[in-house]
Amino acid sequence: MTAIPQNAPNSPSTQILIVDDIDANRAVMTRRLEMMSYRVSSVESGHEALKHLSHSKPDMILLDYMMPQMNGIEVLHRIRSNPETDSLPVIMVTARAESEATVEALRAGADDYVTKPIDYDVLKARIESHVIRKSSTRNLKHENEALDEQATIRSLVVADLEQDLQSEIEKRAELEDKLATITSREVLSAPQGGKTLAIRSLLDEVATKHAALFKTVSQNEVPALLDMIEMRKLIHEAIETLP
Incomplete structure (x- = not known):
């Protein structure tokens, strides 16, 4: 039944x-x-x-x-x-x-x-109409409240990710400065030059990841956690490669 x-x-x-x-x-x-x-x-x-x-x-x-x-x-x-x-x-x-x-x-x-x-047939029809309308309005209100809550949570997540991304950007800038210093001292000869080229390669990868993550965040979308982890890993590798 x-x-x-x-x-x-x-x-x-x-x-x-x-x-x-x-x-x-x-x-x-x-x-x-x-x-x-x-x-x-x-x-x-x-x-x-x-x-x-x-x-x-x-x-x-x-x-x-x-x-x-x-x-x-x-x-x-x-x-x-x-x-x-x-x-x-x-x-x-x-x-x-x-x-x-x-x-x-x-x-x-x-x-x-x-x-x-x-006329009780008319009264019944009118009661049904308004009870349905009230129920629909209440359900819509609950759905809107749920969507507002989801939007708030999403905004908080994006804000946290933006903060993490900004931290990674600052680390990348620091690496760029150190690399520029190394290059200006003309230490491109082996074996030090190999390290410099390795850092440059890592920073190029970081730049690519950064561009993709920045585009995602600027569109108010949540970046993939894996991309954030990979970017952080690349920066740490570059730091460890520094002389």
């Missing part, structure tokens, strides 16, 4: 909060939504809704527009002004005659709306 993904539309893990001051409305909506396999909680006022959200975050909120003391728009403003709840999907429930309320709700940040009497 295929497992239902977590927070998939109308899976048992999808939690819906109903906010409505009329007991009969909450009872009917709860029964119909539970028949669709949703997990349902309900509260009777805006204040109770905000209290509920302080310790529990549902996947969807069904918010009635017309409520005493704190109406749906006020509750919606409070939800959207709180960083911990500002991204929760909210569907506003309005009466058919409340077209102005619908516009006001959408402007205040409601994700969608349904009208009374509720």
